[in-house]
Amino acid sequence: xxxxxxxxxxxxxxxxxxxxxxxxxxxxxxxxxxxxxxxxxxxxxxxxxxxxxxxxxxxxxxxxxxxxxxxxxxxxxxxxxxxxxxxxxxxxx
Numbered sequence: 100x101x102x103x104x105x106x107x108x109x110x111x112x113x114x115x116x117x118x119x120x121x122x123x124x125x126x127x128x129x130x131x132x133x134x135x136x137x138x139x140x141x142x143x144x145x146x147x148x149x150x151x152x153x154x155x156x157x158x159x160x161x162x163x164x165x166x167x168x169x170x171x172x173x174x175x176x177x178x179x180x181x182x183x184x185x186x187x188x189x190x191x192x
Contacts, residue, residue, distance in 0.1 A: 135160045152182045 100108070109116045129137075134153070138161045148154055156178030163170060180186040 135164060155182045 108118055110118065134157060138157050140158045140161050156174070160174065163174065177186070180189065
């Protein structure tokens with residue numbers, strides 16, 4: 100909330116303007132590089148892992164990095180087309 104908007108807030112129950120600030124839950128976003136570094140391809144993944152489209156290509160990225168292979172932007176393009184479903188169209192699937 101912007102500082103100038105704080106005075107406009109009032110309690111929905113009683114209408115009082117005497118309010119206390121409460122910090123909401125925070126979320127930490129990891130970079131793609133952090134996700135690849137922390138990913139263990141040998142560890143079994145749960146069902147939730149496969150529901151997150153950000154995990155598409157994570158195994159491949161990790162393994163290629165371990166083998167010293169740098170595909171540059173080509174791997175990112177392939178991964179992004181797989182995440183979006185465009186790879187299915189490209190190969191007629």
